[in-house]
Amino acid sequence: MATKTTSKKTAVKTAAKKPARAKAPKKHLKNISEVRRYFHRNDDPIFFISATNFNLLGIDEWCKNFRYINYIDCYDGRHPNTFVPTEQPHPEFESIEDINAYLLEHKEVIDFIKSKGGKPKAVFLMFDERVEKICKQLGIEVWFPKAKLREKIDHKIETVRIGNKAGVPSVPNVLSEVKSWEHLQDVAKPIGKDLVLQSAFGDSGHTTFFIKTEADFRRHEHEIVGKGEIKIMKRITCRGSAIEACATKKGTIVGPLMTELVGFKELTPYRGGWCGNEIFAGAFDQKIRDAARKYTFDFGNQLVKEGYRGYFELDFLIDQDTGEIYLGECNPRVTGASSMTNHAAFAHADAPLFLFHLLEFSGVDFDLDVEELNNRWADPDNIDGWCQMVIKHTDDNVDIITQAPESGIWRMLPDGTVEYNRFDYHRRAVESEMEAFFLRIQGVGDFRYEGADLGILITRGRAMDNKFRLTKHSKAWIDGIKNQYKARPLPSALPAASDAPAFKIL
Secondary structure: OHHHHHHHHHHHHHHHOOOOOOOOOOOEEOOHHHHHHHHHOOOOOEEEEEOOOHHHOOHHHOOOOEEEEEOOOOOOOOOOOEEOOOOOOOOOOOOHHHHHHHHHOOHHHHHHHHHOOOOOEEEEOOOOHHHHHHHHHHOOEEOOOOHHHHHHHHOHHHHHHHHHHHOOOEOOEEEEOOOOHHHHHHHOHHHOOOEEEEOOOOOOOOOEEEEOOHHHHHHHHHHHOOOOOEEEEEOOOEEEEEEEEEEEOOEEEEOOOEEEEEOOOOOOOOOOOEEEEEEOOOOOOHHHHHHHHHHHHHHHHHHHHOOOOEEEEEEEEEEOOOOOEEEEEEEOOOOOOHHHHOOOHHHHHOOOHHHHHHHHHHOOEEOOOHHHHHHHHHOHHHOOOEEEEEEEOOOOOOEEEEEOOOOEEEEEOOOOOEEEEEOOOOHHHOOOOOEEEEEEOOOOOOEEOOOOEEEEEEEEOOOEOOOOOEOHHHHHHHHHHHOOOEEEEOOOOOOOOOOOOOOOOO
């Protein structure tokens, strides 16, 4: 009897238990093919929120539910995955972070994000703690390391220190505050008198100063003294280069070394300012390419130790006199060169580098033979030749644009002029060096001011010759596109460029 009662109680207890829900097996991706398939079937919406979609153009074709939320419509409404809200009154933008905060607080954007359901994720070109806070309030997960960590790594002085830990050398330098001309001469004694000074943050030549004489120093004194620790470098005759990579739990995936277009007066008003890139198999000699890849791999692994993971870019300076390669700076994010990296032949053969960034933040387990992947991406057969030129307004004036070239495919005629041929948003649609893809940034009604980004011109082949000078062909393309812009003077009642952004938006 007792046995029967016990059995009954046990039976009741068992019946009261909820049936255990079978756990879905945890995803584990074993190779590139499975990584591609995983993102091809991605359910949760991922948004790239930025002024334009230039930096990550094309990722939507690799990742289902990847969309762009932008402030500028470069395509006049013709890009299927780009959402641009109606412009509303806003304070003057002073940074890309301001633009992103404006977008995330825009009702049309909030409604658009909610309409996609799922658990939204966001990636940015630039963001700060304010943007992070808004994302948290909206239930959006940011798929990048924290802004505070990114800012720390973006600090040019900190970059030198991380490089030193990783065994990646910088140009002979001294890190010090500068109190006066006399103080600079004193602290810089070990590296000589012909100097390049860089403050902690800044880009496109805005905060790089070439100092050889007291007159040079006096010209920039207000931008140097009292600005904290400064990177004081020996001036070398160098070529600029860039390389992008992604630090993952399986190791650092490294893209190819690209040349940099720097300071061409046809493209930028800023001396030393970045204005484009080339990607081609023979960029620099094998020794330099191998050194750059190793340094990037080592730097990426050091970043992981510092707590950072995901996409980053390194600039390298190659000494033309000695052949030595030095660390220039680190950008812990996607950059203006990301469009080159993510559309190269190797990206189409395997997957774009940024897909590995998404993979790293997806929480999915994966295996990758990083060494094999890096070796494959270094193979010249996997690198086709392209260049991009970022065209800024270089004249020292302000006016209002009344005519602007469309985004799409442009064609150069035998007389060197250019004409619009057809709409497309794929650079691969460019058939020859007599065609180019132009992505318009500044459009009709915008202020045109010195330094304004007019657009990006992407062509097959090279923009520079072997002596790193712009080719005649490139100059003809630049002139041809610039000539498509027309503008009228400002009405006298308007203050000059009252709402023109005075910062780089790419």
